[in-house]
Amino acid sequence: MVMMISKMKIYIVGLFLFLVASKGLINEVDAAGECGKTPISSAAASLSPCLAAAKNGRAAVPPVCCSKVGALIKAAPKCLCAVLLSPLTKQAGINPAIAVSIPKRCNISKRPVGKKCGKYTLP
Structure with a gap:
């Protein structure tokens, strides 16, 4: 017993x-990670309108891209960096050095200027 x-x-x-x-x-x-509860792959997919502008620094940035990037920076500023440094970026042929310039090219006033994103700095 x-x-x-x-x-x-x-x-x-x-x-x-x-x-x-x-x-x-x-x-x-x-x-919650860098993108909150949103997986990085979903955050990256939401930025698909930015694909041409992320590959070519002289390409026009579509307004829909600017609105998506602006919303992402407002909701989860670290998420943009996480997307840029993800393996998905390399697979899509995106140049991170060009992609980090999109917030500036969109004239997003509340962008994280000077923030380090791996070896890149947001202008």
């Missing part, structure tokens, strides 16, 4: 520890 109670206590303590550890893992998965 005493042995059964000991096993029951061990089981309950083990279950409690498992639940506590699981909660920590769930919180880590749900935690």
